[in-house]
Amino acid sequence: MAAWSNWSGSVVAEPRAFARPKTEAELAALVSRADKVRVVGAGHSFMPLCETDGTLLSLCDLEGAVGLSADKSRAWCPAGWSLATLTAALWEQGLSLINQGDVNPQALAGAIATGTHGTGAKLGSLSTAARAFRVMLADGSVVTCSADERPDLFEAQRLSLGLLGVATRIEVDVLPAYHLEEKVESHAFAEVSGRWDDLVAANRHVEFFVFPYGERVALKMLNPAPAEGPLQQLSDFDDRAFRVICDLCAAAPWLTRTLQPLIVGRGVRQRRVGPAYQIFPSDRTVKFEEMEYELPAEAGWSALREAIAWIRKRNLPVTFPFEFRTVAADDIWISPMNGRPTVSISVHQYAKMPWRAFFDGVEPIFRAHGGRPHWAKRHTLTARDVDALYPKAADFKRVRAAHDPGAKFANAHLAALFEAA
Template identity: 60%
Template sequence: MVEWRNWSGSVVARPAECARPRTATELAALVAPARKVRVVGAGHSFMPLCETDGVLISMADYEGRIEIAPDRKTVWAPAGWGLDRLTAALWAEGLSLINQGDINPQSLAGATATGTHGTGADLGSIATQACGFRLMQADGTIVECGPDLRPDLYEAQRLSLGLFGVALEIRIHVLPAYHLEERIERRPLAEVAERLDELGAATRHMEFFVFPYSDQVIFKTLHPAEPEGEFRDGNDIDETVFRLICDLGAAAQPMIPTLQKMMMRMSAKPSRRVGPAYRIFPSERTIRFEEMEYELPRANGMETLKAAIAYIRKKRMPIAFPFEFRLTAGDDIWMSPFNKGPGASISFHQYAKMPWRQEFAEIEAVFRAGDGRPHWAKRHTLTPPDVHRLYPRTPDYLAVRAAVDPGQTFANAHLSALFGLPAAEKA
């Protein structure tokens, strides 16, 4: 039995087998006889979505290529490709994703299956870019679904959590390749809070980072621009300084408020660069952390952030990382946290070397009080009653799951507990 760990090291799986199939024949030989199957991407889920004692499959080596539609508005892409590989391949064809998050190792399948997103007041999650799926089901057969082909399976699969089969290819909407201008500057939190709607509407993408003991934010915007010569690599946060601040804070927690103010003075310097969208979107994240993220109605976002900051300051909680605040459009996906309408996303992180469980539990209560719903792959404590209350289409979702995988091949212990699935075994 091998051991697998997620990116942060907090989720450990001991599958009976790890496999990297290259063909449909190899994949079917793994899936059809298996009691349990889960698929892993880059391991950036902080919940135990990939945990299994069965077969753990990576689709990173699966054969495939990009198939571009004649109108160049959609492509079929290998589901197991990382977004870094996918976006580079799209760029070579003169195409770009509509939007991305701020890291890009995640697989396309993992990003769509969990509702991963970037920022942009009028831009949806990566799941909203998907418009078709080819899946291998528990018996080894391959099916396709889309808006007009097995529509119930398609609606459930749009944010699947890996419950409906192994994704082979995903059809996604794309745009002609474009460049982005990135601007990073320091601004007062009070100003950003007062002008949030204005700032969100002024650029295609807007986000900010705020340390809980600072009144300044690292304010970041991305907007389409004309190319400007050679691309310059960069990062929105100086990781050299930040790593030192985190290590000092872990060793001497009472120093954290002072260290965070020092961090803002030392590293939050104005910068500007222009480059290909697929290279501007992601930032390097090498400092390990644990993460919880809640998606809130946009009208509640800023007040909830301020309430979380006030709570941390009042309790003198030792939180080393900043909050990340983003805007995302609403959607109509059954299990999407954004299906109530325009959203605000608040990510809450803690340095991986520091305690986080109690801190997350306390801040989660603040997020829930703001009518928030968690990112499925980030730390949360939802129960089956919570899921049914927050997501009215849960019965439809589970009905599709029962129809396509009655033996629960693709459900693990975490998902069975989350959705209250009855015990079942593959025949």
């Protein structure tokens, strides 16, 4: 079949077969007879998580609908639905997810399997909202797992990287539907640094974007608010002007240092109110490559300053901003947030510009500050690093081996990380 590539175009695979099963029986037949299986959602991973020379599956067409618990505090959801599809369906039922990230094309299963998160010091990743899974194992059989039923499988499946089986349905915690007020403001970097603890305490969600050659940040705050009618402004940022700057810097990298301070100017004040599922995500049409590290909360600012200084000293043409967020601690076995309140720092580079040397330079800075990478973003971990960074890695590998001894669901990248033959 034709080659498959991820969203940014940096990961390319040539699977032997690609299928979009419509029924669970069709899925079981595909899984049981395949030598190797990986499942793809939106292809928004920058690591080769979906790469395979075996069978590549998409669950976007798999039959299913949202099913609610009696008290409407939980919802069984089709795992292959995109977050965009799922959150719109939940809204029609009067419900919202507890939190989301800033894009919504990802499949629910992929977002949970990689620990995707938004921002909020008291809010965990999407994985922390999962309460049960319906999982197809390597032989095509289907099991359900939760804290009470097959608890070991459940603990590993909460953030699994797709190594245990194919999740077909996931039960997640939900909230009554709510609206959010979004404020985007420009402030001096030094001012936000000095007020950060107060900003975190005062807002349900707070984050900022800072360009490595800029002195001002775009501060974004989200809080529940009463509805104010139809949402007029559909995204937080207009990508059109930014795309022009990125293309100029790609053609003339020396312009980067001059143009960047113009992107976030003084006096920016934007406000909008809308349904949570429409406010959380933004249109990100300018393609990029990304690395993200999750650091102990107390180390976030020093790591950010050191990374910016490293870029400035070398005058690197880095066109995209750093993104700085907070995430609550969790107890998930191979979660980057395991056991500690977290600051998340994302670094990006325009897809048309070189990124490897930049990432190779800032990754040791994040590692030196105790960072663990987002599994779907660029990193260079080895199996030894996994064992050192994740105290429960041995438990995860034990459960993985018990449920998929033939490593059907492991590709070369994941087999090397988790010693899956």
